[in-house]
Amino acid sequence: MPRPDGIPGSLLLGPFPVGQYAAKFQAEMRKVARVQLFGEVWGFKAGQARVYFELRDAGGALPCSMWRNEFEALATGPLPDGAQVVVAGGPAYYPGSRTSSPHFSFDVSAVRLAGEGDLLAQLDLLRKRLDGEGLFAPQKRLALPALPRTIGVVTGLGGKARDDVLAGLRRRGWAGRVVWAFAPVQDRHAAPAITRALQDLAALGEVDVIVVARGGGSLADLFCFCDETLCRTVALLAVPVIASVGHHTDRTLLDDVAAVSCSTPTHAAETAVPRHCGEARAALARAAARLDQHGRRAVLDRARVLARLSRAPGQHVDRQRATLHQSLRELRAAGRRGLTTRAERQARFATVLARKGAATRTEAARAATLERLRLALDAHDPARTLERGYALVEGPDGGVVTSAADARAAGAVRLRFSDAAVDATISGQP
């Protein structure tokens, strides 16, 4: 854009390009010393990259902005209207461009909550930081002993809290060992002294649980129990800590990091001894009685079983004896039956044999008869006669010729010898 003519009659320099002037203005702003301001916050809002608010007092106001990530690192949360703060920074001017608007603000690099009431705000800030670091959890993970032998108590010397703790312990019927670690509880020396006392008690190794007791007071008086070092120390102690330093309306950071927070020292003492010792003794006696009862019952039950078992062998023998007797009777009966049967069978065999013997004798007689007959027959066999030198005369018709007349009548005969036959002719006359 070409430089236009100036305003007629004006004695001021220029005209200059606005961007050139804006850049120079930005450079001049950066030369302004960075300072701390205090005032009240109004109109806090968070953008994507920065947070914005106005810082006001009776004399004026200033727009402020801060990188959002730096503000969130403070963990204060959104600043409410009227919150009194101290801010550190310096003026900054953004010159803008043809497409973006210029912007002026006090560029804040640090914020601290201040003024009356900032105690709670600072407390809340520290609480968020410790919580963010996970320091509220370790003590909660420590188990409170059901029956501590030694209880450490950190409290003020001569305070009412001491009596309250003792009263709480008596109400539990507890009469163990109390180790008192007296420390100031409300001045600027309190936090370091309490911290040392806690460390010493925990280091002894004989203290089972520690009570930090105070009878209450304003939050300003209790602020030593919000000490960061104290709270970090408690968070990392290996001995559970029971806090009883304030009330519900003014909760300290020690209440947050401790294993348990109680409203009164008496309650803290009762928490340190969860069981009433008298009731615990009674319960233990009941448990012992139950065990004895089980022991007696087990012995009696087993005795009955053993008695039953001890009687069993006699009964068993009796049963076996009866069985054996029965078997014996059956054997005898069977034996008698067997003998009878065998005798009968023998008799039958004898009869059969006798019959067989008789048959045999008959057959022998028959054989002898047959032999005799055979011999008789053999004696009458013509062949035998022929073998002795005799000859059989047969006629022409094959018939036997038994007389000389028949032989002459036949004229021709056959003489049969033992080995062969020959023909013969009858030639003579009688």
Added chain:
Amino acid sequence: MTYETAIARIEEIIRRLDSGEAGLRETLELLREGRGLIEFCAAELDAVGQGLEELRLDELVARLESRNAA
């Protein structure tokens, strides 16, 4: 062992015995263990029943140091 673990074990033993499922050998072992635990718990209760003892921290430290020296 702590008082609470001992008490928890005793209750567990009694539950087991009440169930009637334990045999003679197990019953006798549980009874023996339970009686030992009862004695332990009784000793723990006795330790906090003999009378309140109050010590200052420095007194306890001195006592422990003298014990260690001995």
